[in-house]
Amino acid sequence: MFKYLADNLVYQLMGIRPGTMLGEALDFFFYDTMKVFFLLFIIIFGVAVLRSFFPPERSRKLLGHRREYVGNFLAALLGIVTPFCSCSAVPMFIGFVESGLPLGVTFSFLISSPTVNEVALVMLWGLFGWKIAFIYTATGVILAFFGGIIIGKLKLEHLVEDYVYRIKMGESAMAAPTWMERFAYARDYTKDIIGRVWLFVLIGIGLGAGIHGYVPMDFVLKYAGPGNPFAVLIAVLIGIPLYSNAAGTIPIIQALVEKGLPMGTALAFMMSIVAISTPEMIILRKVIKPKLIAIFAGIVTVAIIIVGYLFNAIL
Amino acid sequence: MKIEILGMGCVNCNKLYQNVLEAVKQSGKEAEVTKVEDIKKIMSYGLMSTPALVIDGVVKVAGKVPKVEEIKGWIQ
Numbered sequence: 028m029f030k031y032l033a034d035n036l037v038y039q040l041m042g043i044r045p046g047t048m049l050g051e052a053l054d055f056f057f058y059d060t061m062k063v064f065f066l067l068f069i070i071i072f073g074v075a076v077l078r079s080f081f082p083p084e085r086s087r088k089l090l091g092h093r094r095e096y097v098g099n100f101l102a103a104l105l106g107i108v109t110p111f112c113s114c115s116a117v118p119m120f121i122g123f124v125e126s127g128l129p130l131g132v133t134f135s136f137l138i139s140s141p142t143v144n145e146v147a148l149v150m151l152w153g154l155f156g157w158k159i160a161f162i163y164t165a166t167g168v169i170l171a172f173f174g175g176i177i178i179g180k181l182k183l184e185h186l187v188e189d190y191v192y193r194i195k196m197g198e199s200a201m202a203a204p205t206w207m208e209r210f211a212y213a214r215d216y217t218k219d220i221i222g223r224v225w226l227f228v229l230i231g232i233g234l235g236a237g238i239h240g241y242v243p244m245d246f247v248l249k250y251a252g253p254g255n256p257f258a259v260l261i262a263v264l265i266g267i268p269l270y271s272n273a274a275g276t277i278p279i280i281q282a283l284v285e286k287g288l289p290m291g292t293a294l295a296f297m298m299s300i301v302a303i304s305t306p307e308m309i310i311l312r313k314v315i316k317p318k319l320i321a322i323f324a325g326i327v328t329v330a331i332i333i334v335g336y337l338f339n340a341i342l
Numbered sequence: 343m344k345i346e347i348l349g350m351g352c353v354n355c356n357k358l359y360q361n362v363l364e365a366v367k368q369s370g371k372e373a374e375v376t377k378v379e380d381i382k383k384i385m386s387y388g389l390m391s392t393p394a395l396v397i398d399g400v401v402k403v404a405g406k407v408p409k410v411e412e413i414k415g416w417i418q
Contacts, residue, residue, distance in 0.1 A: 122390035
C-alpha cells in the first residue's frame, strides 16, 4: 500500500521519471517515511499499553528472590517491557538490590532495558523486516542474560556504593490504573517519543534515500564488506558515542546494507548505539563505583563485537 | 496541604515541579510544595520510578509527568 502511494506521489504527481537517481531517492524516501511513521504510532502505542502492566515496582516483585540463570533470563525479558528512563535508573537499581536480587540479575535487566527498545524495534521492523527485528530482540535478550551471569560470577558486590545497601524501601500503595488511564498513558507516551525522534527519523531516512539513489552499488563492499576483518570492531567503536540516535542511524545502516554492508556488522553497530549509553553510565555512577561501570561497559562491548562476527559468519 | 515532588533533579522532575506550581496557583489552594531529592527518602515511599508526586503522604503518580489539569483534580 505504501509502495503504491509513494510511486504515485513521485512518478505521477511530481512527474519524475522512474529509473532516474532523483526518482529512486524520492520514491525510497516517501515509502520509508510513510511505513516507519505508521509503525511508530502503532507499535509504540501497543508497547506503552503493555508497559502499563509492568511498572518497575511490579518487576521487582516478579523477580523476588530469584537466583541466577532463571533470574537472569526473567530480568532480561522484563527489561524489554519495563519502562526505562535515565531519570529512574538510580531508584530502580536500588530497588532491585534492596529486594535481595543478585547483582548479576540486576545487570541483566540494565543491559536489556535500553538495548531492546521500541524505537529501535520499529525502525528495524520497518526497514529490515520482522525477521531481523526478531533476531535483534533475541540477541539483545541473550546478551543481557550472559552479560548479567558474567557480572554475577565476578562477585563485584563490593563495587556497589555502600549507602545502597543501607537503604530500606517502603511499601508502595498505588492503585492499578484503569483501561482509560492505560490508554491515556500510551497516548502521551507515543506523543512524547515521536515528538523526540521524528526529526531524526526524517533526516535518517533522507540520508538513507540519498545513499540509496546516489551511492554506487559496491561502494560499501570496498571498505566495510566481508573482506575487512576489522569492520565489526570499528563499527562498534563508532556506535558507542552515537547514543539515542537509533532512530536516525538505522535508515542509514539499511541503505548501507543494501550497498554491501554485512548484516552482522550492521546489527553490532545498531546494538552498540543503544546498549551503551553515556547518560545512563553517568547516572549509574551514583550507585556503583567507576570500576564496575568500566567492567559493565567492557563486557557489553566485547559481547556485541562477538555477536557481529558471529552473525557475519552465519547470516 | 503538603505536596512533595520526588526525583533526583532530572528534566522531568523539574517539569513536574513547574506543573505543580502552576496547578496550585490556578486552583488558589494553600499548599506547601517541596522537592524531595534525597534518594533514601524517595525509596522510603516504595517507588522505583521518578518523578513521582505525593500529596499528603499519598503517592498519586510515579514515572511520568501529569498535566496541570490532572494535578488540579487531585488538589481540589
